[in-house]
Amino acid sequence: MEQKAEEEVSNAFPPSFSSSDLKQLLHSLPSNALNHFFSLGVCVRCILRLFGIKGPIYASIDNGSVENPVDSTASNETKLCNVCLGILQFRFYDDREKRMFQKDAAYDVALLIADMVRQEGYQFDSFSLEVSIPPLILQKEASLWSYIQTKYGSEPWFQEKIHTGCVSIKDALKFSLINPLEKLLDCKSSWCPFRIRLTYTHTKASEGVAKCSDNGGSCKRRKTDESDSTGERPLSSSVENGSFDCSKLFPKSENEPCHFTYNCFRTPFYFGGRYLKYSRNVSQTCWIIDDERMGEASVEEIIGIKVLQACRGDNYKFHAAGREDIDVRMLGPGRPFILEVQNTRLVPTEQFANNIEKMINEEENKLVRVKNLKLVGSDGWNLMREGEGEKQKQYAALVWTSRPLKDEDFQQVSSLKDLKVVQRTPIRVLHRRSPLEREKIIHWMKMETVAGSSQYFLLHLCTQAGTYIKEFVHGDLGRTHPRYDKNLRLMQCLMAKMSGTHTNLLVTALF
Amino acid sequence: MKPRHDQYVYRHANGLCVIGLAPSHVAFKDEGGITAIDFNVGKSDRSGVKVTGKRKKNAQHFESNTALCKVSTKNDSYIVRCCVKGSLLEVNQQLIKQPELLNASADREGYIAIIMPKPADWLKIKASLVSFEEYKKLREVS
Numbered sequence: 082m083e084q085k086a087e088e089e090v091s092n093a094f095p096p097s098f099s100s101s102d103l104k105q106l107l108h109s110l111p112s113n114a115l116n117h118f119f120s121l122g123v124c125v126r127c128i129l130r131l132f133g134i135k136g137p138i139y140a141s142i143d144n145g146s147v148e149n150p151v152d153s154t155a156s157n158e159t160k161l162c163n164v165c166l167g168i169l170q171f172r173f174y175d176d177r178e179k180r181m182f183q184k185d186a187a188y189d190v191a192l193l194i195a196d197m198v199r200q201e202g203y204q205f206d207s208f209s210l211e212v213s214i215p216p217l218i219l220q221k222e223a224s225l226w227s228y229i230q231t232k233y234g235s236e237p238w239f240q241e242k243i244h245t246g247c248v249s250i251k252d253a254l255k256f257s258l259i260n261p262l263e264k265l266l267d268c269k270s271s272w273c274p275f276r277i278r279l280t281y282t283h284t285k286a287s288e289g290v291a292k293c294s295d296n297g298g299s300c301k302r303r304k305t306d307e308s309d310s311t312g313e314r315p316l317s318s319s320v321e322n323g324s325f326d327c328s329k330l331f332p333k334s335e336n337e338p339c340h341f342t343y344n345c346f347r348t349p350f351y352f353g354g355r356y357l358k359y360s361r362n363v364s365q366t367c368w369i370i371d372d373e374r375m376g377e378a379s380v381e382e383i384i385g386i387k388v389l390q391a392c393r394g395d396n397y398k399f400h401a402a403g404r405e406d407i408d409v410r411m412l413g414p415g416r417p418f419i420l421e422v423q424n425t426r427l428v429p430t431e432q433f434a435n436n437i438e439k440m441i442n443e444e445e446n447k448l449v450r451v452k453n454l455k456l457v458g459s460d461g462w463n464l465m466r467e468g469e470g471e472k473q474k475q476y477a478a479l480v481w482t483s484r485p486l487k488d489e490d491f492q493q494v495s496s497l498k499d500l501k502v503v504q505r506t507p508i509r510v511l512h513r514r515s516p517l518e519r520e521k522i523i524h525w526m527k528m529e530t531v532a533g534s535s536q537y538f539l540l541h542l543c544t545q546a547g548t549y550i551k552e553f554v555h556g557d558l559g560r561t562h563p564r565y566d567k568n569l570r571l572m573q574c575l576m577a578k579m580s581g582t583h584t585n586l587l588v589t590a591l592f
Numbered sequence: 593m594k595p596r597h598d599q600y601v602y603r604h605a606n607g608l609c610v611i612g613l614a615p616s617h618v619a620f621k622d623e624g625g626i627t628a629i630d631f632n633v634g635k636s637d638r639s640g641v642k643v644t645g646k647r648k649k650n651a652q653h654f655e656s657n658t659a660l661c662k663v664s665t666k667n668d669s670y671i672v673r674c675c676v677k678g679s680l681l682e683v684n685q686q687l688i689k690q691p692e693l694l695n696a697s698a699d700r701e702g703y704i705a706i707i708m709p710k711p712a713d714w715l716k717i718k719a720s721l722v723s724f725e726e727y728k729k730l731r732e733v734s
Contacts, residue, residue, distance in 0.1 A: 512606040512708065515645050516682060558610070559686060559693070559701035
């Protein structure tokens with residue numbers, strides 16, 4: 082919807098407007114309604130909105146030169162508009178500067194915003210304007226619109242407008258500000274990650290705003306069959322029957338300007354890739370217990386900090402497709418991951434991603450390596466989900482066994498295909514995971530001798546995702562066991578009799 | 593605890609305690625060793641409780657001297673106690689069908705139960721337990 086409003090800016094009216102052009106436009110509108118709106122204390126831009134007028138005229142009007150066209154008296158612009166409470170008159174309390182502002186033209190407000198953007202130091206080639214209006218004003222808008230519907234519903238000019246509805250305050254504000262901002266920031270406005278957010282708030286909380294949400298202002302209609310191709314919101318079907326006393330429309334107590342605050346930010350960028358972990362002392366994510374770090378580093382920090390610094394972001398989130406223990410190496414093709422970086426000041430490119438990958442891989446200590454680092458969109462998440470669940474995972478484990486190995490052992494192990502095992506939640510994670518029995522499949526296994534030892538061997542295995550490898554090998558006090566007893570004796574022979582520590586079992590992930 | 597009713601408490605770094613019979617327990621001295629185990633002692637059958645979820649819902653809270661189960665030999669039976677105050681997370685159901693696991697490997701597949709004590713409760717009971725080194729000296733086991 083926001084996209085459409087911006088596209089229509091250039092279509093609706095010629096860019097430059099003089100005050101006589103404005104006069105002419107006002108004269109073309111139905112004078113009885115026009116006069117009534119003026120007397121209700123509605124500002125000129127709100128009036129144009131009510132008649133469904135769009136375009137850069139909003140940006141061109143100078144508040145100082147507006148006159149009531151019907152009786153040429155001074156306009157409403159000196160008084161606070163009863164509908165928009167000054168938003169479209171560029172009157173507000175600036176929360177940043179902590180004082181009241183009263184500007185005559187949209188350009189002056191655009192100046193304030195552009196200054197802020199320059200100070201924040203973002204790199205951008207386009208911007209997207211976001212506006213937030215207090216529910217109170219949307220409520221006033223709704224009241225006014227139903228009032229207008231009842232009073233002028235039968236008039237031909239109104240019947241014509243029913244399909245188009247009125248222009249929302251958000252859209253009118255965008256019509257006002259986008260052209261000047263484009264000039265000041267020297268780029269076009271479009272749907273893009275760099276956002277400029279304008280937030281209006283009001284101190285008077287409103288009651289009963291259930292019907293009005295932040296979206297599209299007051300002019301809402303329940304969807305009908307025809308698709309609405311304009312950028313406006315259709316009419317509300319909530320007709321207020323009862324009092325049409327004008328003084329009740331706009332309670333004086335609410336007549337205060339809004340608080341206005343503005344900032345800019347960038348929506349997150351996502352880097353995807355695969356990582357390899359060469360160290361047995363590096364955890365996947367930052368692991369600190371009681372102010373003490375476990376291990377010497379973490380994969381997420383090694384990758385995240387470099388990327389964050391390079392694009393000058395605020396913070397990062399590391400998402401990996403599965404995980405491995407701190408003392409398990411991750412080799413082979415590497416584990417897929419996505420790094421989400423928030424509010425980057427620079428715009429990352431493919432070349433940028435290549436450079437960061439090089440930087441990480443050229444680190445002296447060679448704990449972690451990154452492959453195929455690139456920018457990803459929402460498709461990245463699908464690749465991640467695939468990488469987690471259904472896949473088969475391959476490992477190598479260095480195992481010690483209490484009795485010397487025989488040739489039959491090697492053959493028997495190789496002959497087991499798609500072995501079903503049942504794993505109760507391992508004791509080492511039982512404190513934080515549910516006690517469950519998980520059935521897993523060991524697709525194949527292969528034993529390899531280790532030179533100079535008859536009791537050490539290398540076990541290559543391919544298992545279902547989610548299998549606890551360490552527990553499969555050492556049995557976890559019998560809490561991991563094959564589903565069919567005929568395999569039990571074989572597995573019991575193979576399961577290493579630990580002498581107390583786990584240094585006799587070293588696992589490496591190879592997928 | 594009755595004399596010579598020796599039990600072990602294996603504490604993992606995450607705080608969980610595996611409870612079982614130490615090799616010098618009197619039951620092993622009976623001819624034929626342990627022939628049966630019964631978890632139905634005290635007020636409930638310990639093997640019947642289903643503990644679920646990360647928060648370990650339904651786990652029973654026991655004191656260190658609460659009866660955990662009863663092991664029987666040909667002529668006698670002995671009460672096995674929790675040794676540690678905490679939540680009972682699981683008992684080794686395999687023992688019911690295969691009590692010989694206790695004779696063959698009481699320190700591994702023959703474990704009896706897993707208990708989760710609160711950190712404070714562990715600190716209190718720790719002092720009354722004997723380290724492996726001290727145990728070896730006391731029982732003159734190598």
